[in-house]
Amino acid sequence: MREMKLGLFFAPGGHHLAAWRHPDAYPRGFSFESYIAAARLAERGCFDMVFVADVFSLTPDGARADSFRFEPITLLSGLAVATSKIGLVATATTSFNEPFNVARKFASLDHMSNGRAGWNIVTSSSTLEAFNFGLQEHAGHADRYRKAHEFVEVVRGLWDSWDDDAIVLDKERGFFFDAAKMHMLNHKGPHFSVRGPLTLPRSPQGHPILVQAGSSDDGKNLAAEFAEVIFTIQRDLGDAQTFYADVKSRAASFGRDPRHALVMPGVMPIVGRSRQEARDNYEQLQRLIHPEAGLAALSRTLGTDLSGIDVDGPLPDIEIEKLSQSRAVGMVLTARRDGLTVRQVYERLVVSKGHRQIIGTAADIADTLQEWFEGGAADGYNVMPGIMPNGLSDFVELVVPELRRRGLFRTAYEGSTLREHLGLPRPVNTRSQA
Numbered sequence: 001m002r003e004m005k006l007g008l009f010f011a012p013g014g015h016h017l018a019a020w021r022h023p024d025a026y027p028r029g030f031s032f033e034s035y036i037a038a039a040r041l042a043e044r045g046c047f048d049m050v051f052v053a054d055v056f057s058l059t060p061d062g063a064r065a066d067s068f069r070f071e072p073i074t075l076l077s078g079l080a081v082a083t084s085k086i087g088l089v090a091t092a093t094t095s096f097n098e099p100f101n102v103a104r105k106f107a108s109l110d111h112m113s114n115g116r117a118g119w120n121i122v123t124s125s126s127t128l129e130a131f132n133f134g135l136q137e138h139a140g141h142a143d144r145y146r147k148a149h150e151f152v153e154v155v156r157g158l159w160d161s162w163d164d165d166a167i168v169l170d171k172e173r174g175f176f177f178d179a180a181k182m183h184m185l186n187h188k189g190p191h192f193s194v195r196g197p198l199t200l201p202r203s204p205q206g207h208p209i210l211v212q213a214g215s216s217d218d219g220k221n222l223a224a225e226f227a228e229v230i231f232t233i234q235r236d237l238g239d240a241q242t243f244y245a246d247v248k249s250r251a252a253s254f255g256r257d258p259r260h261a262l263v264m265p266g267v268m269p270i271v272g273r274s275r276q277e278a279r280d281n282y283e284q285l286q287r288l289i290h291p292e293a294g295l296a297a298l299s300r301t302l303g304t305d306l307s308g309i310d311v312d313g314p315l316p317d318i319e320i321e322k323l324s325q326s327r328a329v330g331m332v333l334t335a336r337r338d339g340l341t342v343r344q345v346y347e348r349l350v351v352s353k354g355h356r357q358i359i360g361t362a363a364d365i366a367d368t369l370q371e372w373f374e375g376g377a378a379d380g381y382n383v384m385p386g387i388m389p390n391g392l393s394d395f396v397e398l399v400v401p402e403l404r405r406r407g408l409f410r411t412a413y414e415g416s417t418l419r420e421h422l423g424l425p426r427p428v429n430t431r432s433q434a
């Protein structure tokens with residue numbers, strides 16, 4: 001039977017915009033210990049993976065609680081020791097890295113975690129990030145994706161530098177590796193020139209899992225060609241089904257098995273032992289939204305300064321064509337369709353970074369997760385607890401058992417690598433057959 005995949009999207013205090021102000025959030029402050037506790041809790045719930053996002057800049061006003069972040073590979077290397085089964089997915093941008101570094105880091109993480117590494121490929125969207133890399137501006141959207149494409153090809157080529165059986169360790173004859181099973185890359189392209197080989201044996205998964213989250217045409221094509229997990233923001237079942245079908249058919253057009261491109265929308269669950277308790281938990285968070293913080297977060301999302309605007313008036317006309325992010329376009333369209341005020345936009349959409357909010361009992365939440373899963377809209381979910389750690393423990397203790405009762409989720413890990421959890425094949429080293 002097909003089972004749902006679950007990822008924990010890390011946010012130290014929780015994903016709700018105002019979570020950090022909640023008395024129960026940040027019990028350990030911003031600390032490595034809280035990440036360890038969260039990863040172990042997710043592993044207790046048999047989640048497929050934890051996922052860490054990454055941006056190389058603070059938001060302009062510094063008001064966002066989730067601006068602070070550890071460097072992802074450093075963080076996940078620590079978590080590899082603190083856990084034993086759960087997958088470890090880190091974000092690395094193709095805009096401010098070199099492919100050799102990225103290939104080496106993820107191969108190292110894959111070895112050190114015994115096959116649990118994944119790479120979330122992003123192109124980065126903020127000019128503020130470019131300012132930290134000696135640049136005056138960030139490259140345009142199409143250029144970023146062209147570079148990303150070449151970047152991923154180089155990384156995959158480097159991961160195939162060695163045949164799986166290249167390390168012979170023949171102490172008697174004095175051969176550490178079999179040189180015939182080593183492959184130079186000798187890549188020369190518009191953006192990169194990389195000789196290779198990678199200075200590590202092929203890693204346990206062959207290739208760490210590739211993850212992508214773009215929703216533009218270029219983004220979806222990159223995902224369809226390479227990604228094994230696709231994160232996405234989807235609030236409506238119909239839209240989610242369209243996105244799902246689109247990504248799967250694009251994957252097929254690249255000659256891939258669409259079942260190997262897993263679509264995982266984000267969800268922010270707010271769980272209660274009763275519907276009333278869930279609503280109360282949600283309202284408690286909503287009351288903590290400072291109007292200025294709500295407005296600032298909306299301004300950032302839309303890339304438009306809305307300070308001083310009447311929050312109880314309608315959203316001003318914003319040229320949708322100028323909004324680069326799919327997150328922003330979706331918000332404006334929803335606001336227009338539902339006639340939302342500015343306050344309603346940030347209260348209903350921005351608080352969860354545009355992701356779907358599900359408020360209810362474990363059965364309510366399992367119902368909707370099941371509906372999307374069985375209705376051609378999702379292969380699993382990137383779970384974004386509203387508040388940490390309680391939102392995650394509620395999910396693990398209440399929702400996971402409900403999913404198990406329905407036969408929708410594993411009761412124990414059967415495999416040991418992230419690839420095995422996700423039911424994805426280990427890539428053949430095509431260069432070794434060459």
Ligand SMILES: Cc1cc2nc3c(=O)[nH]c(=O)nc-3n(C[C@H](O)[C@H](O)[C@H](O)COP(=O)(O)O)c2cc1C
Nearest residue numbers: 053054091122124213214215216219231232233326
């Ligand atoms: C769940 C999720 C996580 C993301 N994580 C990151 C991230 O860590 N860093 C980043 O720069 N962009 C991140 N993004 C943004 C996307 O990778 C992508 O850049 C953005 O959606 C714009 O791409 P598009 O124009 O193809 O839609 C994330 C998006 C989603 C939905």
